[in-house]
Amino acid sequence: MTNSLAVRAEGLTKHYGTLTAVDGISVEVAEGEVYGILGPNGAGKTTFLRMLFGLVRPDAGVLEVFGRSWARDGTATLDGVSGFIESPRFYPYLSGRRNLQLLAGLDGGVPAARVAEVLDVVDLAGRAGEAVAGYSFGMRQRLGVAASLLRAPRLLVLDEPANGLDPAGIRDMRALVGRLAASGLTVLLSSHDMDEVEQICDNVTIMKQGSVAYHGTIAALRRQAPPPAHLLSTSDDRAAAALAAGRPQLAVTASEGRLAVRGTQAAVDFYVSTLVRAGVAVRSLTPGETPLEALFFLLTESGPEDPPGPAAAAVPAAAQGGRR
Amino acid sequence: MSAGSTTGVREAGGTHRATPAPRRAGTGAAYRWELVKLAALVRTRATLAAVLVLPPLVVLLLRGQRAPADTLFGRHVHDSGFAVPLLLLGFATQYVFPLLTSVVAGDVFASEDQHGTWKTLLTRSVSRTQVFWAKTLAATTFAAAVLVVLAASSTVASVLLVGHQPLTGLSGQSIPAPRAALLVVGAWASTALPLLGFTALAVLLSVRTRNPALGVVGPVVAGLLMNLVGSLGGTGWLRRALLSTPLEAWHGLFTATPFWGPLVQGAVVSLLWTALCLGAAHHSLRRRDITGG
Numbered sequence: 001m002t003n004s005l006a007v008r009a010e011g012l013t014k015h016y017g018t019l020t021a022v023d024g025i026s027v028e029v030a031e032g033e034v035y036g037i038l039g040p041n042g043a044g045k046t047t048f049l050r051m052l053f054g055l056v057r058p059d060a061g062v063l064e065v066f067g068r069s070w071a072r073d074g075t076a077t078l079d080g081v082s083g084f085i086e087s088p089r090f091y092p093y094l095s096g097r098r099n100l101q102l103l104a105g106l107d108g109g110v111p112a113a114r115v116a117e118v119l120d121v122v123d124l125a126g127r128a129g130e131a132v133a134g135y136s137f138g139m140r141q142r143l144g145v146a147a148s149l150l151r152a153p154r155l156l157v158l159d160e161p162a163n164g165l166d167p168a169g170i171r172d173m174r175a176l177v178g179r180l181a182a183s184g185l186t187v188l189l190s191s192h193d194m195d196e197v198e199q200i201c202d203n204v205t206i207m208k209q210g211s212v213a214y215h216g217t218i219a220a221l222r223r224q225a226p227p228p229a230h231l232l233s234t235s236d237d238r239a240a241a242a243l244a245a246g247r248p249q250l251a252v253t254a255s256e257g258r259l260a261v262r263g264t265q266a267a268v269d270f271y272v273s274t275l276v277r278a279g280v281a282v283r284s285l286t287p288g289e290t291p292l293e294a295l296f297f298l299l300t301e302s303g304p305e306d307p308p309g310p311a312a313a314a315v316p317a318a319a320q321g322g323r324r
Numbered sequence: 325m326s327a328g329s330t331t332g333v334r335e336a337g338g339t340h341r342a343t344p345a346p347r348r349a350g351t352g353a354a355y356r357w358e359l360v361k362l363a364a365l366v367r368t369r370a371t372l373a374a375v376l377v378l379p380p381l382v383v384l385l386l387r388g389q390r391a392p393a394d395t396l397f398g399r400h401v402h403d404s405g406f407a408v409p410l411l412l413l414g415f416a417t418q419y420v421f422p423l424l425t426s427v428v429a430g431d432v433f434a435s436e437d438q439h440g441t442w443k444t445l446l447t448r449s450v451s452r453t454q455v456f457w458a459k460t461l462a463a464t465t466f467a468a469a470v471l472v473v474l475a476a477s478s479t480v481a482s483v484l485l486v487g488h489q490p491l492t493g494l495s496g497q498s499i500p501a502p503r504a505a506l507l508v509v510g511a512w513a514s515t516a517l518p519l520l521g522f523t524a525l526a527v528l529l530s531v532r533t534r535n536p537a538l539g540v541v542g543p544v545v546a547g548l549l550m551n552l553v554g555s556l557g558g559t560g561w562l563r564r565a566l567l568s569t570p571l572e573a574w575h576g577l578f579t580a581t582p583f584w585g586p587l588v589q590g591a592v593v594s595l596l597w598t599a600l601c602l603g604a605a606h607h608s609l610r611r612r613d614i615t616g617g
Binding site: 050074083084086088089092093094098102106107108151 | 444448450451615
């Protein structure tokens with residue numbers, strides 16, 4: 001990783017009418033980094049990426065890509081940058097190969113052999129002659145990645161690349177992104193899936209309602225995460241909840257007809273054995289949300305006026321402020 | 325993904341470090357890209373095929389019928405091969421030209437909204453201005469191709485099937501065949517600028533409405549309304565400003581003493597319409613946020 005920045009955004013703001021889609025966010029992505037932008041739908045991730053690509057104009061703030069900005073450098077801002085916003089779209093009446101050939105023509109200076117090369121990378125060489133209208137969603141996503149690779153990018157921007165894919169497609173897409181990241185590209189990945197970002201990214205910005213709710217490394221985020229949660233079903237939930245009282249390392253709350261048990265593994269083990277000894281039958285004990293998922297929900301689902309929960313209180317105030 | 329593709333990724337990733345930054349494509353590259361897309365569309369090819377094939381069929385049809393005496397040059401269609409292309413031109417300027425041009429121009433921007441491909445396109449090394457002029461140029465190319473093919477097909481078919489006899493002009497004068505041929509070419513050519521105006525109007529509607537149907541139908545409806553307004557009495561100044569009026573300016577070429585004023589005035593009006601429509605469309609495309617497409 002180098003010290004130079006692939007992306008620098010400062011005080012970036014975008015309004016759509018009365019809606020503030022992005023509210024003064026600041027993000028820095030270093031070259032060679034695999035960076036995640038995480039947030040629920042409507043958090044402002046895609047609007048941020050649209051501003052990066054020049055598809056929408058910021059109302060305020062600074063946005064630079066490899067030191068270039070749209071205001072100063074125009075289309076040159078995108079030199080060395082590629083990717084897709086939301087699901088990649090192509091001309092349905094043309095074949096996958098023809099679509100890529102046309103895009104290569106628009107990039108200028110892309111060797112003809114590069115089209116075959118990138119089709120091979122995403123495993124679409126065998127279907128490249130077919131009209132895109134007949135492609136599955138997953139194939140279009142992969143064609144989008146191929147189109148992004150055409151211009152040999154230094155920064156690859158992928159907006160929810162696994163969105164809408166079946167489990168096999170998600171696995172394949174994650175593997176592909178992982179391999180691309182391993183090849184030395186700077187990758188900016190937007191997602192609403194904590195698991196996806198955790199597996200691939202080094203650093204993450206978590207967005208909520210247009211603002212930054214967390215900004216830092218995955219490792220630091222992991223340290224702040226609450227203990228793992230389990231969902232417990234018993235023969236007598238009321239008695240089970242009562243047996244949890246007074247145990248400082250354990251939190252038991254009602255959750256969708258079951259009990260959510262949060263605590264260290266040892267505390268949960270001891271609690272389960274206590275239930276059995278007390279004659280409360282354990283019908284099921286299943287893993288609930290992962291610690292990072294729990295933290296993600298705490299960061300993104302509480303309203304601005306809500307008091308922070310125990311886990312949210314663990315997040316540094318600086319991170320809440322949204323500036324690294 | 326195959327195991328083999330891992331190597332491919334590494335190669336792809338490795339290649340980018342050695343590859344110089346890609347040079348940016350210009351308007352020419354974007355124009356070629358648009359032409360390739362247009363050529364792949366069935367609608368485009370069908371329209372060009374229609375304007376090539378239909379005029380000879382019309383000529384054949386007219387040969388077996390009584391001459392349509394109530395239309396311009398209609399009464400002379402059996403007497404001179406130069407009358408039929410003028411009859412067809414008169415019909416085309418009334419109803420067909422706005423449709424033929426808007427088939428492509430009305431769809432050329434809105435189809436990107438329809439397919440959601442603006443973001444695919446504008447995340448490459450090409451600016452909105454380059455895309456705008458490339459698309460506008462492609463739509464103009466198509467309009468010009470339609471005009472040339474329709475004129476050539478009408479004239480050649482008519483001369484071959486009817487003959488190249490002298491043409492009777494609008495003042496009743498006889499126009500020798502060589503001069504009649506030049507005037508026929510001039511008459512068709514005089515519609516090029518109004519057609520450019522209708523193309524620009526379709527481009528504006530295509531950009532503003534983002535709806536291919538409105539982009540295609542809009543200029544046709546506008547053309548019909550202009551014809552209607554132009555046919556009303558007491559609309560002298562308004563009639564001169566309408567885009568449909570220059571389409572009739574060629575009538576003056578076929579009088580005993582040709583008058584050029586309507587042609588010059590029509591050219592100015594057409595260019596004004598073109599400049600206003602393209603200026604508004606360009607401004608709109610440059611300013612708009614690409615959020616859906």
